[in-house]
Amino acid sequence: MRKNIVAGNWKMNKTLDEGLALAKDVNELLKGTDLKCDVILGTPFIHLASVAKVVDPSKIAISAQNCADKEAGAYTGEVSAAMVKSTGASYVILGHSERRAYYHETPEILKTKVQLALKNGLKVIFCVGEVLEEREQGVYFDVVKAQIESSLFELTADEFAHIVLAYEPVWAIGTGKTATPAQAQEMHAFIRKTVADKYGAEVADNTTILYGGSANPGNAKELFANPDVDGGLIGGASLKPNDFKAVIDAFN
Numbered sequence: 019m020r021k022n023i024v025a026g027n028w029k030m031n032k033t034l035d036e037g038l039a040l041a042k043d044v045n046e047l048l049k050g051t052d053l054k055c056d057v058i059l060g061t062p063f064i065h066l067a068s069v070a071k072v073v074d075p076s077k078i079a080i081s082a083q084n085c086a087d088k089e090a091g092a093y094t095g096e097v098s099a100a101m102v103k104s105t106g107a108s109y110v111i112l113g114h115s116e117r118r119a120y121y122h123e124t125p126e127i128l129k130t131k132v133q134l135a136l137k138n139g140l141k142v143i144f145c146v147g148e149v150l151e152e153r154e155q156g157v158y159f160d161v162v163k164a165q166i167e168s169s170l171f172e173l174t175a176d177e178f179a180h181i182v183l184a185y186e187p188v189w190a191i192g193t194g195k196t197a198t199p200a201q202a203q204e205m206h207a208f209i210r211k212t213v214a215d216k217y218g219a220e221v222a223d224n225t226t227i228l229y230g231g232s233a234n235p236g237n238a239k240e241l242f243a244n245p246d247v248d249g250g251l252i253g254g255a256s257l258k259p260n261d262f263k264a265v266i267d268a269f270n
């Protein structure tokens with residue numbers, strides 16, 4: 019059975035002290051709770067090792083938000099998948115629309131990053147999603163399918179088992195404009211079918227597909243109630259411990 023997951027994406031927010039305080043607050047809020055989903059904190063690189071030491075690993079996993087497309091060596095400023103893994107992180111977010119748009123990460127680069135992440139024992143939260151123009155032109159299924167095929171479909175079925183997909187319509191990220199539950203379900207079902215066509219029904223059924231884009235305590239329950247929405251990738255609301263906890267509670 020696939021897992022339900024609520025993953026926070028802190029993006030480029032919080033100093034080290036602030037990030038540690040946030041992680042401790044989330045950890046405290048989850049103490050004694052009977053979680054109905056896995057919880058992941060996606061922190062900046064510099065927080066990973068410290069955050070890993072202050073949270074209960076039976077309740078909270080740690081994720082990076084990126085890793086290098088090279089193994090090691092003379093790549094000033096880069097952080098490899100092996101380095102991420104060595105901090106105690108078990109996930110890495112790859113293919114976020116902000117990295118595709120602002121840092122020109124192509125499907126080819128992302129394919130390499132995914133392979134290196136898996137090779138180094140990380141699970142990947144792989145983001146896909148269309149921009150507003152693509153939705154308005156009615157090509158959003160094609161766009162999302164191409165993103166999945168071009169970066170992931172050279173993986174074996176065993177490798178694909180370590181992929182979590184996140185559907186994040188770019189027009190909904192940080193805009194306060196959420197996809198409707200029906201729009202999310204429609205795309206998630208399409209993504210699952212795309213995976214099933216390639217890897218078979220069992221692999222598709224076991225694949226966790228998260229929704230991301232202005233998810234918050236007010237809309238999470240309705241979004242997560244859909245049969246193909248297995249949780250959320252949460253940006254803004256993950257920076258406020260009580261809001262993040264309320265999104266997690268949407269599974270209760």
Ligand code: PEP
Nearest residue numbers: 191192230231232253254
């Ligand atoms: C994100 O960037 O992954 C995200 C979903 O952001 P927000 O929740 O702020 O829209």
